[in-house]
Amino acid sequence: MSEDPFSLHNLELTPLKKTLRIKISIIFVFLGGLLAVIISLINLIWLRSEEGSQVVSLVYYLEAVVLPILILSLSLVAASVFLVLRYLKPLEVLYQGAQILAKGELDHRISIHTGDEIEFISYSLNSLAQNLSENLNKDAQSREYILAEKNKLDTIISSISDGVIVLDLHHNIVLANRAASRITGYEIPEMLRQPVESLITLKNASGQAIDLKKCFLDYADPAGAPQLKIITSLVGKNQQTTQVKATVTPIIENIQADLSFIMTLHDVTPDQVFQQMQIDFVSMASHEIRTPLTSIINYLSVLAEDSSIQLDSEAQEFIKRALTSARQLTILVDNLLNVSKIERNTFSVSLNPMDWLKNLEHVVESSRAQAVQKNISLELKLPSQSIPPVMADEIRINEVLNNLISNAISYTQEGGHIVISCKIIGEEIVTYVRDTGAGIPIEAIPHLFTKFFRVAGSLDRGSKGTGLGLYISKSIIDLHHGKIWVDSEVGKGSTFYFSLPLLQHAYQTPTIVQLNSPSTAQFD
Amino acid sequence: MPPTAKKILLIEDEAFIADIYAHELTKAGFSVRVARDGTSGLQILESEPFDMLLLDIMLPGMHGLEILRQWRTKSPNSTMPVILLTNLGQDEVIKEAFALGARGYLIKASYTPKQVVSEVTNVLGSNAASAIPPANEEARNG
Incomplete structure (x- = not known):
C-alpha cells in the first residue's frame, strides 16, 4: 500500500x-x-x-x-x-x-x-x-x-560520444554512459556503486599505473582538487586497453548532491577513425594498398616531370610505363572497393537534379586529350530540344560516362570516330556512346556486364580495363532506376546506351538509393 | 628585405611521401615543416603560426580529424587554410573533414606531387610574402 x-x-x-x-x-x-x-x-x-x-x-x-x-x-x-x-x-x-x-x-x-x-x-x-x-x-x-x-x-x-563517469563522495560510480561502457568494457549496471579505482586503471606513457587517489581523489574538499587532463591508456575489464584523453573535473556544489568528480573519456586510439567511421576491412585494405602506391606514383612522376633530371628517351619511356601501371593499380583498387561495396549492399547513390547537357559537355571535354592521343574524333551531338533536369548522382554517373568513353577509345583504332548523344524517349532520357571500333562478338554480349569479363581484341597494349568497369557501371545505372544495354557488330562498332529518369517523373526531393537494405555481414 | 616564404606545416607519417612533398613544395618556394605523428604535429601547430596546414588522417598518436577538431576548439578564429592529404576516401570521412572547415580534400594516390603543389599555390598564391609578421627575422638579423 x-x-x-x-x-x-x-x-x-x-x-x-x-x-x-x-x-x-x-x-x-x-x-x-x-x-x-x-x-x-x-x-x-x-x-x-x-x-x-x-x-x-x-x-x-x-x-x-x-x-x-x-x-x-x-x-x-x-x-x-x-x-x-x-x-x-x-x-x-x-x-x-x-x-x-x-x-x-x-x-x-x-x-x-x-x-x-x-x-x-x-x-x-x-x-x-x-x-x-x-x-x-x-x-x-x-x-x-x-x-x-x-x-x-x-x-x-x-548519447554523448565520449565516456562520462560521475563519482560520489566515496568515489563510487553513480553514473556512467554507453560510451564509458564501451571504453571500459564493463556493462553500466556492473559499474554503478563500485569504487572507480577497483574497475579501471589509468597508465601513463611508460606503462605505470597512475595513482588516482593521490592525483585528485584524496583531496579533503573535492572542490579544491585541480582539473586533471591526461592522455593515458585506460585498462578496463579483462585488461581491455584503450587510449583515451581523460579529463577529471571536480564538481562544485557537491555536498548536497553527494557528487565529487566527473570523468570524461575521449577515445584517441589511432585506429579509432575506423571505429568512428565504421570503416570496414576492405576500405582499410584499400587504404593500406594506396600508401605505397602513392609513393610509387609520386617519385615516378617527379622523375618524369623534372626537367633538371637528364634522361634519355628510353629511360623516359620506361618511367612512363611504370607510371601507367601504377595508375592502373590505383584504378583497380578503387574498382575493388566499389565491387566490394556493391556485393555487401552498402553501395549507395544520392540522386539530385542535374543539368544533363552541361554535364555531358564537361565530361566529353575532359576525355578529349585521351582521344586526341589516338587521333580519334570525339563528337558530342546535343539535341535541339531543351532537356529537363535529370535525377542522378553526379560523381557516380560520370564514372559510368568515363568508363564508356574510355572503353570506346580503347577498342577503337586510330582515326576512328566516337559520337556521344542523348534523346528523350517517353519518361526517360537515353544517352549513348557510339564507336567505330572492333565491335563485340555476339557470344560475349550476355557476359559483358559481369565481373572480370574482358573482351579479347582490345587494341591497346597494356589494356587499361580491369574487367570491372561495366559491372560497376551497371550497378550504378540500376541504382539510378535506369537501364544499360549495348548494340554491337563485329568490325563495325558498338553503341552503349543507358537510360535515366527525368525529374518530372521521379521523386522531387533528392533521394539516397541503396541496392538493398544495408547488411551487417562482415566482409570475409 | 626579401619577402619571407609562406610557411606550410605538413603532418604525414610515411617518410617517403613526406619527403617528396616537402622536396617539391620547397622547390616551389615554400618553407615546409614536417611532423611525423599526430601529437607532435598538434603541438607544433599550436606553438607557431603557419600559412597552411597539409594534413594526413591516418597518423600515430592522434589522427588528422582529431587534430583538426582540437585546432578548431583552441583557435576558432583561425583563417589558416587546411587541406587534407590522405588515402582515405569514405564519404563520412570527407563530410566530417569539410564539416570541420577543411579547404580541400585530396586523395594522395590520385595526385602527383606537381598537382599537389599546384593546389597549394592556388590557395596560397605563389611566393608572395607570408602573412606571418617576420618578427623572428628581424631579431635574428638585428
Missing part, C-alpha cells in the same frame, strides 16, 4: 446521532412547557387570593387560564420550528458541503447567502478547497516536468 503524499486522507465522519434541529426543538418545547406551568401556577395563586378561600371552579380555571397558556405554548413551539428551519438550514448545507470536500472532491463549492457568520465559514471553506486543488495541480505538473527533464538528461548523457 503506497503512501501517496498528495492524496487527501478521507476523514471518517461519525454519523450524527441527533441533529441540531431536533436538539433545539426539544429545548424550545421544554421551555414552552415550563413557561406554561409557571404561568398557570402564578395564576392559580392570584385567583385564590382574589376570591378568598372560595374554591375556583375547575371549568372556569381551565377556560380562563390553562387554555390561553396552552395556546401561548403551542405558538412558542411553532416559532421554534420556524426558527430552526430558517437559521439552521444553511448550517446543514455547510455540513453537507464539508463532507463532500472532505471526501476529496475539491471542485465542489458551498453555496450559502445568509449574510452572516455561516456564509463566511462557507466562503473560507471554498477558498481552502480552491487553493488546495491548485496546489495539487501544480505539484502534478511539476512532477511530470521533472520526469520529462530527467528523461531528456538521461538521453543526452547516454
Whole structure:
C-alpha cells in the first residue's frame, strides 16, 4: 500500500446521532412547557387570593387560564420550528458541503447567502478547497516536468560520444554512459556503486599505473582538487586497453548532491577513425594498398616531370610505363572497393537534379586529350530540344560516362570516330556512346556486364580495363532506376546506351538509393 | 628585405611521401615543416603560426580529424587554410573533414606531387610574402 503524499486522507465522519434541529426543538418545547406551568401556577395563586378561600371552579380555571397558556405554548413551539428551519438550514448545507470536500472532491463549492457568520465559514471553506486543488495541480505538473527533464538528461548523457563517469563522495560510480561502457568494457549496471579505482586503471606513457587517489581523489574538499587532463591508456575489464584523453573535473556544489568528480573519456586510439567511421576491412585494405602506391606514383612522376633530371628517351619511356601501371593499380583498387561495396549492399547513390547537357559537355571535354592521343574524333551531338533536369548522382554517373568513353577509345583504332548523344524517349532520357571500333562478338554480349569479363581484341597494349568497369557501371545505372544495354557488330562498332529518369517523373526531393537494405555481414 | 616564404606545416607519417612533398613544395618556394605523428604535429601547430596546414588522417598518436577538431576548439578564429592529404576516401570521412572547415580534400594516390603543389599555390598564391609578421627575422638579423 503506497503512501501517496498528495492524496487527501478521507476523514471518517461519525454519523450524527441527533441533529441540531431536533436538539433545539426539544429545548424550545421544554421551555414552552415550563413557561406554561409557571404561568398557570402564578395564576392559580392570584385567583385564590382574589376570591378568598372560595374554591375556583375547575371549568372556569381551565377556560380562563390553562387554555390561553396552552395556546401561548403551542405558538412558542411553532416559532421554534420556524426558527430552526430558517437559521439552521444553511448550517446543514455547510455540513453537507464539508463532507463532500472532505471526501476529496475539491471542485465542489458551498453555496450559502445568509449574510452572516455561516456564509463566511462557507466562503473560507471554498477558498481552502480552491487553493488546495491548485496546489495539487501544480505539484502534478511539476512532477511530470521533472520526469520529462530527467528523461531528456538521461538521453543526452547516454548519447554523448565520449565516456562520462560521475563519482560520489566515496568515489563510487553513480553514473556512467554507453560510451564509458564501451571504453571500459564493463556493462553500466556492473559499474554503478563500485569504487572507480577497483574497475579501471589509468597508465601513463611508460606503462605505470597512475595513482588516482593521490592525483585528485584524496583531496579533503573535492572542490579544491585541480582539473586533471591526461592522455593515458585506460585498462578496463579483462585488461581491455584503450587510449583515451581523460579529463577529471571536480564538481562544485557537491555536498548536497553527494557528487565529487566527473570523468570524461575521449577515445584517441589511432585506429579509432575506423571505429568512428565504421570503416570496414576492405576500405582499410584499400587504404593500406594506396600508401605505397602513392609513393610509387609520386617519385615516378617527379622523375618524369623534372626537367633538371637528364634522361634519355628510353629511360623516359620506361618511367612512363611504370607510371601507367601504377595508375592502373590505383584504378583497380578503387574498382575493388566499389565491387566490394556493391556485393555487401552498402553501395549507395544520392540522386539530385542535374543539368544533363552541361554535364555531358564537361565530361566529353575532359576525355578529349585521351582521344586526341589516338587521333580519334570525339563528337558530342546535343539535341535541339531543351532537356529537363535529370535525377542522378553526379560523381557516380560520370564514372559510368568515363568508363564508356574510355572503353570506346580503347577498342577503337586510330582515326576512328566516337559520337556521344542523348534523346528523350517517353519518361526517360537515353544517352549513348557510339564507336567505330572492333565491335563485340555476339557470344560475349550476355557476359559483358559481369565481373572480370574482358573482351579479347582490345587494341591497346597494356589494356587499361580491369574487367570491372561495366559491372560497376551497371550497378550504378540500376541504382539510378535506369537501364544499360549495348548494340554491337563485329568490325563495325558498338553503341552503349543507358537510360535515366527525368525529374518530372521521379521523386522531387533528392533521394539516397541503396541496392538493398544495408547488411551487417562482415566482409570475409 | 626579401619577402619571407609562406610557411606550410605538413603532418604525414610515411617518410617517403613526406619527403617528396616537402622536396617539391620547397622547390616551389615554400618553407615546409614536417611532423611525423599526430601529437607532435598538434603541438607544433599550436606553438607557431603557419600559412597552411597539409594534413594526413591516418597518423600515430592522434589522427588528422582529431587534430583538426582540437585546432578548431583552441583557435576558432583561425583563417589558416587546411587541406587534407590522405588515402582515405569514405564519404563520412570527407563530410566530417569539410564539416570541420577543411579547404580541400585530396586523395594522395590520385595526385602527383606537381598537382599537389599546384593546389597549394592556388590557395596560397605563389611566393608572395607570408602573412606571418617576420618578427623572428628581424631579431635574428638585428
